[in-house]
Amino acid sequence: MSRLLRAAIVKVFSTKYSLTLPAPALEYIENVLLENEIPEDEWALGLEYWAREYLKGEDAPSLVSIDGLKRAYEILQLGGTDDTDAIDPSEINVEAHFSAVDSFDMPAQHFDIVRSGFTLPKHKPKLGGQAMNRSAYMRERWGIIREIIQRNENFTPPAIGGHDRSKYLKLTSTQNLLGRAGQLFLLFGMLSRDPEGRLTLEDGDGRVVLDMMDAVPGEGLFTEGCMVLVEGEYTIENNIRVLAMGHPPAEKREVARGLHGHVDFLGGGAMSQKDEEKYIPTVLANEHVSFAFFSDVWLDHPRTLVALRQVLQGYADASEFRPMVFVFCGNFTQRGWEGEGGMKRYTLGFNALTDLILSFPLLHQSHFIFVPGPLDPWSSSTLPRPALPSTITGRLLQRVPKARFVSNPARLRYFGQEIVIYREDLMGRMLRNLVAVKDEKEGDMKRYLVQTILDQAHLSPLPQNIRPTLWEFDHAMRLYPMPTAVVLADKYERYELTYEGCHVLNPGRFVCAGSGGEFEWSVYYPHLKRSERSALSLD
CATH class of the missing domain: 3.60.21.60 (Purple Acid Phosphatase; chain A, domain 2)
Structure with missing residues (x-):
């Protein structure tokens, strides 16, 4: 029976759909059919559905992967094809859809700022890391949040010109501040300290010193390392007199x-x-x-x-x-x-x-x-x-x-x-390193902490x-x-x-x-x- 079953699997996956079946994938398909006691006269139809569903997956490789087969099988269980009836959801084995994920097992998805998308590196991450990655991961964090901001409706200009077009918020880079003293700007960057210990805002192009005397912080906790939006006036002393500061908008x-x-x-x-x-x-x-x-x-x-x-x-x-x-x-x-x-x-x-x-x-x-x-x-x-x-x-x-x-x-x-x-012990650590916080009652600190980490996406x-x-x-x-x-x-x-x-x-x-x-x-x-x-x- 095993020989006949394997021949049927190869006929559908390899011969008909030109997919390459490595030994573990072939064994996985065989085990699923045997465990579910699929009759021999239904092998061909079941394998047809399975192969089609596999090919519908995102970037389904011709070399069949077990992960891809599992995803296709799960979708079929839920009635994922138009030709099958959905089974009772309460009969699905929930254990098969649960897993605990260790941080060191997660794929190291890197954010490409130029392509505005995620890519996998050629090499696996290491504990030591390369020197170039010391700043690369911060640029990625800055780039992800910047993309979120630019997708926000308040920062997206209308497609058709008119009065509303002038009302959308526009970000300015630190390199475009020189020679524009006395003007108001909206900047996005990371709170940090310069070698002299002054609070600065650092973006992908440079940094500018912040004057916080007149600053009105928004809701949340503001510490060094936070990515923030700053509205202020550029002065002749080449710094920003901060008028308002807030966290970037979160993306659902x-x-x-x-x-x-x-x-x-x-x-x-x-x-x-x-x-x-x-x-x-x-x-x-x-x-x-x-x-x-x-x-x-x-x-x-x-x-x-x-x-x-x-x-x-x-x-x-x-x-x-x-x-x-x-x-x-x-x-x-x-x-x-x-x-x-x-x-x-x-x-x-x-x-x-x-x-x-x-x-x-x-x-x-x-x-x-x-x-x-x-x-x-x-x-x-x-x-x-x-x-x-x-x-x-x-x-x-x-x-x-x-x-x-x-x-x-x-x-x-x-x-x-x-x-x-x-x-x-995140609350205590954040409060010990505050740069600014809105003057509110203690009861709001929980909400401020939650808002901060979700707005920061970190x-x-x-x-x-x-x-x-x-x-x-x-x-x-x-x-x-x-x-x-x-x-x-x-x-x-x-x-x-x-x-x-x-x-x-x-x-x-x-x-x-x-x-x-x-x-x-x-x-x-x-x-x-x-x-x-x-x-x-x-x-």
Whole structure:
């Protein structure tokens, strides 16, 4: 039977559609047909649909790839062809459409400022990086946001001339300021310091000193490294007297996906916006799917495992509320790994957590994802940070079926949704490095932080001397296209809010420092694109 099946596959893919089938692709097709028990008289028709759907993919290579075959098969499952009936969305295996993405596994998509598009480099990114990449990644960040600004309706001139044509906003480069003292300009660039310590605005053509005496900042947090829009007067002292300063406008996910739907940002294959929309009925039908997020899970704290046992027991007893994914973010001890007995505390803590998870067999179908914190081994000031070392996680990986340790930041992919997880005390770091902020009440700081990182399309809009980034891995820190949700795991108080369609949440610290209080975490529901607070009191 196997010989006949392979002959049928080769006849359709290779003979009829002139596609080259490598051995792994041929084996994958064969396994799918056998696992689904497709009758022999339906082989030819099924392979026809599959080959046609594969060729519809963006830039489908003649050398057939398994990723391309998987995308075509998923579309067929959802009724992607006109000749087949769509199956019940609730019958689709959602596990096949979920994955955790490590930052170091993401394709290094570089933004070409000239072509206004993304391209893959010839060589894989390296930790050290080349000297030219020290400035290249900042130019890319500047170029991406500049393209977003120019697509914004307020910066796009009308196609037909008239009175409205003079009302659109126009950007000016720093190189066009000389000899135009006394005039007002709108500039876009990065806040930085010159060798004399003065605040400047730097763009692709040069820099100009900023006089902030009369500046009125807009909403958000402004630090060195932020890309900002500045309106001001050019003076005879060759600086800009800033009148107003604001963050660039954000671009919604659907707009960016419409422009770059063919680009594979996460790995595992690109998905066009049209294909993404086909998954919506399936996501809505699976209301039971949820992701639970915990932060600051101190495994050496005497109350942590006691509280976790009650949490896991509750989920094991209530199958309708059982999360598909548990995400645990560091720090995983109170004092970090440095110092006497540091590594022993981690090893004992994860061994105890392994035994705890194994005591609930009903939860073994769930995924357990672990994201390191700032103090976890091997702690480093550079971003992104690699996953926790196998020397302390080996036993958990061997015993827990669906456990995975990933980088910080990391991403979850669920059908067409992208959830970014970032463990960083970001609020405190941003407030310590403020250049300007609108004078508002403390309650607005959460909204300001969320607005800042989404407008900046970056998780860490800070300079290298404050928060270093691995030059060739800066693409893993981008928030472009805007994700579906962002988990900002911070020791700051918990919150959840939505900005430009992106849901942002901070689950808060799971461990209570005192003897009383509540243990809190957050649960995200993909079908609602919203989260809710969960809490447990041991008292």
